[in-house]
Amino acid sequence: MAENEAIAAAFADGPAFIPYLAVGDPDYEASKAYVEALARGGADIIELGLPFSEPIAEGSTIQNAIVRALEGGMTPSRFFEFVTELDVDVPLVCMTYYNLIYQYGRSRGGAPGPDAFVERAAEVGISGLVVPDLPAEEADPLREACDDHGLDLVFIVAPTTEGERLERMMERVSGYVYVQARLGTTGAKTDVSDQTTRSLQRLSEWDVPKAVGFGISSGDQAARIVANGADGIIVGSALVDIVAEGASSERPVEETAAELEAKARELAEGTREGAARRSPDVDAI
C-alpha cells in the first residue's frame, strides 16, 4: 500500500488538527474563503466534503450544509476546480460517498468505476479519501485505484467495530484511521466518550495515526482527547455550525471566515496542548 507523503508529514511533528467543511457551502467563493481560513487557523490536514445528495452518514448539521452546497451548484467537476484554485498548503482529504466516486468515469464518457475519480483527485492535489458508506468489504477496487495514484484511503472505525472487521480494515487503511468517538452520526456534542479511550486501545497495534472525530467542538475537548492518546482531532459540525450561522444571518463572508479561523486556532491549540499534557502512560498505548 502506498502511503501519501504529505499526510505522513502532517502527523510527523505530533498530533494533527483536521477540520472538515462541505465544499460549496453556502456558495463557491465563500467556501473557498472558509477553507483558507481553516488553514490560517492552524489546520494540519483539511477534509473537504464533496456533497452527495443522500448523505446517510451525516448528522443534520452537515446534511444541511450539503443541501446548501448542492443548491449552490456544487458538482464533482466544480469540486476539483475548487481544489485547484485553493490557496492552502496543507494536505487535503476528500470526504464523499461511494456513488460519486464510482460514477465519475461515466460522467467523463468512460465506464463506471473508481479509477477516473481517483486519478483526477490526484491530479488536483488531493492526498486521501474518506468514504463513509464504503466498508472495507467493498473497498478493494477503490484501494487499488488509490494505490495506483498515490492517495491514502482512510477508514472509519466505530466503537462497535471489532474482530474480523477490524482486521479487514487494518489491512486496507492508509494515511490515518478515523476513530469515531461514539455511536451516532456526525454532530457537535459536548461529551467526550470514554468509548474513545477504549477504541484507541483496540487500535494500539495499528501503525497508522489515529485521528478522533464525531462531536468534538472545543479546544478543551481536543486537548483531553489528544491527552488520552489520539494522534489527531477531526472537527466538522462545530465548524459547519459557524458557516450555517453566517449563511442564515447573511453576514459578510470575511466575518464568518474570521470566526472560523478563530475556532480553528482554538482547536489547533487544544490539540498541541493535549500533546504537551500527554502522560507517559498514555503514550505507551
Added chain:
Amino acid sequence: MAENEAIAAAFADGPAFIPYLAVGDPDYEASKAYVEALARGGADIIELGLPFSEPIAEGSTIQNAIVRALEGGMTPSRFFEFVTELDVDVPLVCMTYYNLIYQYGRSRGGAPGPDAFVERAAEVGISGLVVPDLPAEEADPLREACDDHGLDLVFIVAPTTEGERLERMMERVSGYVYVQARLGTTGAKTDVSDQTTRSLQRLSEWDVPKAVGFGISSGDQAARIVANGADGIIVGSALVDIVAEGASSERPVEETAAELEAKARELAEGTREGAARRSPDVDAI
C-alpha cells in the same frame, strides 16, 4: 263491518271529490283556513293528514308539507283539537301512519293499541281512516277498533295488488277503496295511467266506492278518470303545492285559501263533469 253513514252519504249522489291536506301545514291557523276553503270549493269528503315523522309512502311534496307541519308543532292531540274546531260539514277521513295510531293510548297513560286513537277520532267526528303503511295482513286490530267506534277503514289498492291480497282487502275495507292510479308514491303528475282502468276493472265486484288518487292535478284529469268509471277522485299533492307556494312566498293566508278554493272547485267540477260524460258502457263495470 260497520259502515260510516256520513261517508256513504257522500257517495250517494254520484262521484265524490276528495281533497287531501296535511294538518298544521304550515301552521295551525292557516291550515284551518285551507281545509275550510276546500270545503267551500266543493269537497265531498276531506282527507286530513296527521303528520308522522317518517312518511315513507309520500312523495317529496307531501313529505315537505309534513315537515312544515311538524315544525309548526302539530301533534296527535293538536290534530284532534283542530278537527273539533273545524267549521266544515263534509265527512272527514284521517290519513296517518300506524305508529301514531298504535301509540296514542300510551300517550294517554294507557296501553298501546289502536283503540284509544279510534275512540278519540270518533269523538271529534272523524268518519274514517287511511293508513298507508298498514297492509290488510296487519289490520285486524285496527279494523276491530273501527267497527267498535263506527269508523270506516279505507285501504289503498296498488296497480300491482292482485289475487289473495285483493281478497284480504276486500274483506276488511269499508267506506271506499283508494285506487292508486300508478306505481310510485304521491306527487302531482300529468299522465292518467291506463293502469287506472285496469285497476277499476279488477275491483268491479267490490261493493264499496272506488276513489282514484295519485297524481291527479286538474279538473280535466278528474273528469276523464270519473268518465272511466271512478266513484271518486282523491287529490293531494296538487293542493299541497299551493300551500307550499303560499308558505314560501309568505303571501297572506286568505290569498292561498282563495287559490285552494278555486282549485278545489275546478276539481269538483271536473268530477261532476266526468260523471255526466260517463258512457253506459263504463257504468256497467
Added chain:
Amino acid sequence: MSTDGKFGDYGGQYVPEALMPAIGELDDAYQRYVLNNEDGFMDEFRERLADFGGRPTPLQRADRLSERYDLDVYLKREDLLHGGAHKLNNALGQVLLAKYMGKERIIAETGAGQHGTATAMAAAHLDMPCTIYMGERDINRQRPNVFRMKLNGSDVKPVTAGRGTLKEAISETMRDWAATVESTHYVIGSVVGPHPFPAMVRDFQAVISEEARRQAQEKIGGLPDSVIACAGGGSNTMGTFANFVDDDGAERSSADDPSGDEPRGRVDLYAVEAGGSSLAVDEEAGVAPNSASLSTGEEGVLHGARTKLLQDSFGQIMESHSISSGLDYAGVGPELAHLVDTDRVTPVAVDDDVALEGFHRLSQTEGIIPALETAHAFGYLEEHHAELSGSVIVNVSGRGDKDLQSAIEETDARDVPNAPDMSMFAEGI
C-alpha cells in the same frame, strides 16, 4: 321464526300497498335461493364472499387485551372484509339475489355511507346498475364515502327533502322502489325493514358466527363464554349472534336437538348500543341524545316492521344521536328486540366518552383502528370486563379509516384518558 316474518310480536310487513308484491316476490326468492339454495345460489354467494370479500375473516386472540382484562379475548375480524366492514356480506348477498331474481337495477339508501359503499362495490362486481340515495347533509359530512361510491360507478342521488339525512334517504329509496318494483331490488342495509329483510339480512350476515363458532372450536376448544357486538340496526349483531343463539344452556329434548350427544353450553350475548351523551330524552325537542333503542326504546312500527323504537309518547320517531354515524338510528332489528324481550340477548349501552376510550384502546394495544361503531363494543369490555369470565369473542365490525376526522374532533372535544397527543391535528387532517 315463523314464516310470516314475526319474531314474537315484532317484525311483520308494514309497508305501502304498492310494495307488498315486491316484498312478496322477495320473500319467495329468499325461500328458494337463500333457504333452499336453488340454482346453487348459496354456493355462489359463499364463493364470492371468499374470493371477492376475503372470507373467512380471522378469529384472532387479542393477547394484550386478554392480559389487561384477565380474560381470553378473541376478535372476529370483520374489519378485514373488503370495504372495511361486515356490510359487504349483506350487500353482496342481496345484489346477487337480485341477479338471480332477474332484476336489472339496484337501489339503496345510506346514511354514513358504509352500506352505500358496500352496495356500490357489490354492484360493480356483479355488473348491476346502482343508484344510492343519500341525504344532502350526509353527503356533505361523508364526502370520501360518496366519492368511493362514484368511483365504483354508482349514481349517488342527493336527497334534499326534510333535513337531508338517513330517514329522508330511506323514504326516497322507498319511493323509487314503489315506482320501479318490477325491475329494481332495494338493498336494505341492516336487519330492519319489512319481512323478509330482517331474516334475510341476518342469514347473509350469519356467516360471521358460522365461522366464529367453528374457529372457536379450533382455538378455544369449545364455545366462548360471551359474545359481544355493537348494535345499530343490528346486522353485525345478529350475524355475530345467529349461530350462538341456540347455545342458551337450556336442557333440550332429543327431538329439539337431534345431534343429541353434544349438550348445548351457554353463550352470553351482549348487544352494545350507542349511549350517546345520555340515556335521557328530550321529548319536547323530539331528540334522544343516544341510539339505545334496545335498552330504552318502546315497541312501535317503523320502516316496515314492529320493533323497539326511540319515539315520543305520541309515537313520533325521535332524532337519535351517536358519535358513530352507523349506530345513529332510532330503530333496531325486530329479531333483536325479541331476543332482548326473551332475555336471550343482554342489551347494554356505552356512552360516547367510553366508546372513544375503546377506540384508542384497541388502536394502541392491538394495532387495529376500529370503526367508531365497533369501538362501543371495546368500550363495554373496558368498563365491564370484571363482570365477564373465561373467553369472550368481540366482533370487530369495521375499521376506523372512515372515522379519522371524527375521532380527532371528538377526542379533541373531551378528556379521553388514553388518547395520544393530537395537538398537531387540531385543525383536522
Added chain:
Amino acid sequence: MSTDGKFGDYGGQYVPEALMPAIGELDDAYQRYVLNNEDGFMDEFRERLADFGGRPTPLQRADRLSERYDLDVYLKREDLLHGGAHKLNNALGQVLLAKYMGKERIIAETGAGQHGTATAMAAAHLDMPCTIYMGERDINRQRPNVFRMKLNGSDVKPVTAGRGTLKEAISETMRDWAATVESTHYVIGSVVGPHPFPAMVRDFQAVISEEARRQAQEKIGGLPDSVIACAGGGSNTMGTFANFVDDDGAERSSADDPSGDEPRGRVDLYAVEAGGSSLAVDEEAGVAPNSASLSTGEEGVLHGARTKLLQDSFGQIMESHSISSGLDYAGVGPELAHLVDTDRVTPVAVDDDVALEGFHRLSQTEGIIPALETAHAFGYLEEHHAELSGSVIVNVSGRGDKDLQSAIEETDARDVPNAPDMSMFAEGI
C-alpha cells in the same frame, strides 16, 4: 443468492461503519430465525400473518376484466391485508424478528406513510415501542397516515432537514440506528438497503406468491402465463414473483430440480414502474419526472446497496416523481435489478395518465378501488393486454382509500376517459 448478499453485481452492504455490526447481527438472526425457523420463528410469523393480518388473501378471478381483455385475469388481493396493503407482511416479520433478537425498540422511515402505518400496527400488536421518522413535508401531505400511526401508539418524528421528504427521513432513521444499534431494530420498508434487508424483506413478502402459486393450481389448474406487479422499491413485486422465478421454462437437469417429474413451465414476470409524466430526465435540475429506475436507471450505490438508480451523470440521485407516492423512489431492490439484467423480469413503465385510467377501470368494473401504486399494474393491463395470452395474475398491492384526495386532484387535472363525473369534488373531499 450467494451468502454475501449479492445478486450478480448488485446488493452488498454500503453502510457507515457504525452500522456494520448491526447488519451483521441482523444477518445472523435472518439466517437462524427466517431461513432455519429457529425457535419456531417462521411458524409464529405465519400464524400471526393469518390471525392478525388476514392471510391467506384470495386469488380472485376478475370476471369483467377477463371478458374485457379476453384473458383469464386473476387478482391477488393484498389490498385485503390488515392495513390495506402488502406492507404488513414485511413489517410484521421484522418487528417479530426484532423481538426474537431481544431488541427493545423499533424505528422506521416512511414517505407516503404506508410502511409507517404497517410498522406502527405491527409494533402495537407486538407491544414494541416504535418511532417513525417522516419528512415534515410528507407529514403535511399525508396527515391521515400520520394520525393512524399516532393512534397505534407510535411516536412520529418530523424530519426538518433538507426538503423534508423520504430521503431525509431515511438519513434520520439511519442516524438514530447508528446511535442505538444495540437496543434498536430498523424496519426497512422495501427490498432495498444493505444485505440482509433485500433478501429478508423478499422472504417475508414471498408469502404472496407462495399462496398465489398454490391458489393458481386450484383455480387455473396450473401455472399462470404471466404475473404482473407494480414496482416502487420492489417489495410487492419480489413477493409476487419469488415463487415463480424458477418457472423460467428452462430445461433442468434432475440435479437442479430433484422433484423432476413436474417440468417447469414458463411464467412471464412484468414489473410495472411509474412512468410519471415522461421517461425523459432533466439532468440540469436533477429531476426525473418518473420513478422508472429498472427501465431507465443506471447502476450505482444508494442507501446501502448497489442497484439501478435514477441519477445524473455524476452520480447525484435525482428527484423522482410519480402520481403515486409509494412508487416515488429513485432506487429499486438489487435482486429485481439483477432479474432484469438476466432477462427473467421484464420492466415496463406506465405513465400517470394510464395509471389513473387503470385506477378508474378497476374501481368501476370490479368494485375494488386500488392504491395508485397498484393502479399502474392495471394501466399496463389495459394498454398491453393484446400482448398477453392465457392467464394473468395481477397483484393488487393495496387499496385506494389513502389516495382518494390525490385521485380527485389528479383526475381533475387531466382528461381521464373513464372517470366518473366528479364536479362535486372540485374542492376536494
